[in-house]
Amino acid sequence: MDRLANTVRPYAWGSTTAIPDLLGTPPTGEPQAELWMGAHPGAPSRVDRGTGPAPLGEVVAADPEGELGEETVRRHGPRLPFLLKVLAAAEPLSLQVHPDLDQARAGFALEEARHVPHDAPHRTYKDASHKPELICALTPFEGLCGFRAPDATADLLAALAVDSLKPYVDLLHAHPESAALREVLTAVLSAEPASMADTVTEAAAAAGRLAGEEGPHRAAYAAYASLARHYPGDPGVIAAMLLNHVRLAPGEALYLGAGVPHAYLEGLGVEIMANSDNVLRCGLTPKHVDVPELLRVVRFEATPPGVLRPEADDDGAEVYETPAAEFRLSRHVLAAGGAARPLDARTPQILLCTSGTAVLRGEDGAELSLARGESAFVRAGERVTLGGEGTVFRATVGS
Numbered sequence: 001m002d003r004l005a006n007t008v009r010p011y012a013w014g015s016t017t018a019i020p021d022l023l024g025t026p027p028t029g030e031p032q033a034e035l036w037m038g039a040h041p042g043a044p045s046r047v048d049r050g051t052g053p054a055p056l057g058e059v060v061a062a063d064p065e066g067e068l069g070e071e072t073v074r075r076h077g078p079r080l081p082f083l084l085k086v087l088a089a090a091e092p093l094s095l096q097v098h099p100d101l102d103q104a105r106a107g108f109a110l111e112e113a114r115h116v117p118h119d120a121p122h123r124t125y126k127d128a129s130h131k132p133e134l135i136c137a138l139t140p141f142e143g144l145c146g147f148r149a150p151d152a153t154a155d156l157l158a159a160l161a162v163d164s165l166k167p168y169v170d171l172l173h174a175h176p177e178s179a180a181l182r183e184v185l186t187a188v189l190s191a192e193p194a195s196m197a198d199t200v201t202e203a204a205a206a207a208g209r210l211a212g213e214e215g216p217h218r219a220a221y222a223a224y225a226s227l228a229r230h231y232p233g234d235p236g237v238i239a240a241m242l243l244n245h246v247r248l249a250p251g252e253a254l255y256l257g258a259g260v261p262h263a264y265l266e267g268l269g270v271e272i273m274a275n276s277d278n279v280l281r282c283g284l285t286p287k288h289v290d291v292p293e294l295l296r297v298v299r300f301e302a303t304p305p306g307v308l309r310p311e312a313d314d315d316g317a318e319v320y321e322t323p324a325a326e327f328r329l330s331r332h333v334l335a336a337g338g339a340a341r342p343l344d345a346r347t348p349q350i351l352l353c354t355s356g357t358a359v360l361r362g363e364d365g366a367e368l369s370l371a372r373g374e375s376a377f378v379r380a381g382e383r384v385t386l387g388g389e390g391t392v393f394r395a396t397v398g399s
Contacts, residue, residue, distance in 0.1 A: 001360050001366075001378045001382060001384055002047035002049065002376060003368060003370075003376055004045040004046070004047060004350070004374075004376060005046040005047075006036060006043075006045050007043035007044075007045075008032045008034070008035050008036075009032075009034040009035075009043060010032055011031060011034065012033075013033060013089055014031035014032050014033025014034070015031065015088040015090040016029060016030065016031055016090070018032070018090075018139075019032040019033075019035055019086060019088045022086060022268075022354070023372075023373040024373060033087070033088060033089070034086065034088070034271075035086040036084075036085055037083070037350050037352060037395075038056065038080055038083040039056040039059075039060055039079065039083075039275070040083050040275055044056050045375075045377065047377060057080075060079060061078065064079070066379065066380075066381075067080075067379045067380065068080065068348050068379075068380055068397075069346060069380030071347075072347055072380060072397050076325075076326065079275065080275060080348060081275055081326040081327070082274060082326050082327035082397065083272070083275045084270070084271070084350050084393075084395045085270070085271040085272070085273075086138075086268070086269070086271070086352070087264065087270075087271045089264050089265065089266050089267055089268075090266065091230055092226070092227055092230055092264070092265045092266070092284055093265075094236070094263065094281045094282075094283070094284045094285035095239055095262075095263040095281065095282040096261070096262065096263065096279050097259060097260065097261045097262070097279075097280050097282065097294065097297055098131040098132070098259075098276075098280070099125075099258060099259075099278055099280065099297045100130050100258035100297075101129070101130040103130075103258070103296070103297055104278050107124060107278075107293070108125040108127060108278075109128070110125075111123060111124065122288045122290075123288075124278075124288075124290050124293055125278055126276075126277035126278055127277055127278060129274055129275065129276035129278065130258055130278065131274050131277075131279070132255070132258065132273065132274055132322070132326070132327075133255075133256050133273035134253055134256070134272050134322055134329055135248075135253060135254050135264065135269045135271045136251070136252070136271075136329065136331075137248035137250050137251065137253065137267060137268075138250055138267075138270060138354060139250060140247065140248070140250065141247070141252075141264075142245075142246070142247050142264075142265040143245075143254065143265050143267075144223070144240055144243040144244065144245055144246070144262055144265065145243065145244055145246050145260065145262045145306075146302070146303035146304065146305055147181050147244070147261070147300070147301065148242060148243060148302060149302040150173070150175075150177055150180045150181060150302065151173065153172055153241065154168075154172035154173050156217050156220070156241065157172070159210060160203050160207060160210070161206060162202045162206055164195070164198070164199040164202070165238075167187070168184045168188070168238075171183050171184050172184060177300075177301065178300040181242065181300040181302070182295065185242065185282075185295070185300075188235050188238045189235055189239065189282065189291045189294070189295075190291065193233075193235075196233070196235045196238070197232075197233030199238065200232070200233050200235070200237045200238060201232070203224070203237070203238060203241070204224065204225050204237060205225075207221040207222075207224045207225040208221070208222075211225055219245055219247065223240075223245050224237060224240060224241055226265070227284060230284070231284045231285075235283050236282055236283015236285070237284070239282050240263065240283070240284065243261060244303075244304065246307065248267070248269075251331070252308065252309055253307070253308040253329075254306070254308065255322045255324075258297075260299060261282055263284060272327045273326075274326040274327065275326070280294045308321070308322075310331055315341055315342070315343075315344070317332050317341075318330060318332075324398050325397075325399075326398055327395060328396045328397065328398045328399065330393070330396075331393055332392040332393075333391050334356065334358065334386070334387065334388050334392065338387070339387070340359075340385035341387070342384075343378070343383075343385065343394070344396070345380065345382055345383045345384075346380065346381075347380055348377070348378065348379055348396070348397065349378045349394055349395060350376070350377055350378075350394075350395045351378065351386070351393070351395075352370075352374075352392065352394075352395075353370040353371060353373065353374055353375070353391070353392050354372065354390075354393060355372055355390045356372065356388060356389045357370065357371055357372075357388045358370040358386060358387070358388040359386070359387045359388040360378070360384045360386060361384060361385045361387065362382065362384050369388075372390070
């Protein structure tokens with residue numbers, strides 16, 4: 001078992017205080033958006049096995065089967081298949097969607113054949129992997145997830161009483177679900193910029209007014225008005241109005257599969273994902289938006305947000321069940337004086353302490369104590385027990 005030294009990513013939307021508070025470090029005054037735990041080459045964790053700090057990816061590459069286990073290597077190749085993060089959003093992230101595995105492989109191969117540099121701003125596929133992900137709230141968390149039913153969205157838009165939105169309202173009423181959603185999103189993202197900027201301004205002002213009135217979409221209107229303040233004139237504001245607005249209580253989670261448009265708006269959470277960088281943006285960003293490819297990847301179907309709550313497991317953990325093969329996230333709430341829990345050693349694992357103190361103990365009696373914000377890597381086959389008093393999130397490979 002290895003204590004991890006992790007990197008904080010300073011994206012502009014990040015909170016200046018949430019991650020420093022978790023880590024017990026003084027704020028720098030700059031945004032601290034994500035704490036990465038894993039072997040992603042963009043910001044790998046480091047471990048020290050007596051010869052100095054080394055990137056976890058290099059440690060895994062030197063002995064894939066020894067670190068990951070034979071089964072993980074057979075199923076996912078010689079790399080850690082998941083990335084664990086703490087995400088701290090003070091401002092909205094971009095509205096985005098992730099490809100499925102076949103789309104990612106085809107898109108990556110095409111851009112490789114075209115010799116598009118991996119760091120080019122117009123590059124869409126950074127690797128050949130899909131990126132299912134799960135976000136679990138540590139604080140009240142707000143986001144957008146999946147298309148709302150077209151009729152409900154038509155009513156929401158009609159209530160804004162903005163003339164330039166009326167064609168979208170008519171489309172949402174007149175077509176089958178998938179065609180309606182596709183036509184409206186296509187129209188929004190393809191609209192003449194100056195005209196769309198005016199529409200966003202009018203719609204945001206109306207949403208701000210309706211946010212102050214009682215109604216079923218009051219919280220959603222407040223969120224859309226806030227998006228327009230952060231991204232004035234951005235067509236992504238109107239695209240966001242097609243999506244379900246969701247609020248998570250601490251401990252609740254969202255699973256984002258391929259093709260589901262989503263955006264995180266505000267809050268602190270534990271995020272786990274397949275080890276990929278593939279993101280197609282729909283708006284709310286100054287970055288490249290590849291509209292044709294986006295429209296090919298998005299799944300145009302109304303889906304409820306599907307808020308996940310953990311289910312008790314036989315070993316005392318609370319598990320967030322998802323279909324992802326690359327990862328499995330569970331939560332251990334440890335009580336003072338409770339018996340130490342043996343952890344399944346079939347896959348590699350990362351353990352993150354988010355409150356109190358956790359104690360890992362190996363078969364040889366060695367101990368590793370994790371304070372709030374600290375994390376550890378345990379290689380496959382290494383048998384450890386988990387004790388202490390606090391809360392620990394455990395990332396393993398999915399079944």
